[in-house]
Amino acid sequence: MPIDPATGLVAALDIGGTKIAGALVDGEGRVRVRSRRPTPAREGGETVMAAVEAVLADLAASPLWETVGAVGIGSAGPVDASLGTVSPVNVPGWRDYPLVERVRRATGGRPVTLVGDGVAMTAAEHWLGAARGHANALCLVVSTGVGGGLVLDGRIHPGPTGNAGHIGHVPVDLDGEPCACGGRGCVERIAAGPPLARRALENGWRPGPDGDVSAAAVAAAAQAGDPIAVAAFERAAQALAAGIAATAALVEIDLAVVGGGVAGAGEALFAPLRRSLDTYARLSFVRNLTVVPAATGTDAGLLGAAAAAMPPGAGATG
Structure with a gap:
């Protein structure tokens, strides 16, 4: 079914280690219908797929479903857009999982476009957010993991498999801890929410009476001036800055x-991130690099997945 050029209505899926979100999105970036399920990340692959199908079933129950012409997926990675498969580091039950074919089957044969979650967030920010109008940018998702995507010469650059710009698995600590990807000392192993919170606990931070040991709780402590929480965010910011500076040196x-x-911590993250960038980004052609918060919020993955599935002229950027 072709996409109506007046609305560009597509179904979008945002699949991560903690949640599976779905939406029907029009050509102006408006979310018309939405659904969400927790990701059963420690279960088998078919259990995870059942959660995806439940989200799609919620969307298909809408009277707008008949106008949907395509499906876009932004998934935790790595993904392989050329094969239509996903192998999310944080979802062990999916290894080379044929997600595109399974979603195509579940949506009545509609065309399906797959990108990594970092590329999806980048597409959203370039279309409607903080990277709009910028020809060369890196966009990062810092959450349960760390993903990223690139805008080069005014266009999204997903690379052959849909993983270009995946800053989370750039090594920044040569003697660092092993990462779930099989590498060592990756940005994600230091800056993502779970390792950030774990580092704070290991260094003596203690949660409040509610017992919350999440990165959000560490962020609240850092905002209140707790020195251990502040140090945990400074370490995460240093890792991010090293990865960003390396990317800037490579592609300008x-x-x-x-x-x-994790970016929801605000200045608890951004202040040390800017300071660390001053240390790492010293070459003349990277010295004026600007770091800003994302503008598309929690819908970034959905909007970017929708953008990836929209044809040129339907509303999303190329």
Whole structure:
């Protein structure tokens, strides 16, 4: 079914280690219908797929479903857009999982476009957010993991498999801890929410009476001036800055957009991130690199997945 050029209505899926979100999105970036399920990340692959199908069933129950012409998926990675498969680091039950074919089957044969979650967030920010109008930018998702995507010469650059810009698995600590990806000392292993919170606990931070040991709780403590929580965010910011500076040196970006749950810490993250960038980004052609918060919020993955599935001229950027 072709997409109506007046609305560009597509079904979008945002699949991560903690939640599976779905929406029907029009060509102006408006979310018309939405659904959400927790990701059964420690269960088998078919259990995870059942949660995806439940989200799709919620969307298909809408009277707008008949106008949907395509499906876009932004998934935790790595993904392989050329094969239509996903192998999310944080979802062990999916390894080379044929997600595109399964979603195509579940949506009545509609065309399906797959990108990594970082590329999806980048597409959203370039279409409607903080990277709009920028020709060369890196966009990051800092949450349960760390993903990223690139805008080069005014266009989203997903790469052959849909993983280009995946800053989370750039090594920044040569003697660092092993990462779930099989590498060592990756940005994600230091800056993502779970390792950030774990580092704070290991260094003596203690949660409040509610017992919350999440990165959000560490962020609240850092905002209140707790020195151990502040140090945990400084370490995470240093890892992010090293990865951003390396990316800038390679492809000459002038903007880094940071979103995701950890970025919700605000200046607890962004202040040390800017300071660390001053240390790492010293070459003349990267020195003016700007770091800003993402603008598309919690809908970034959905909007970016929708953008990936929209044809040129339907509303999303290329």
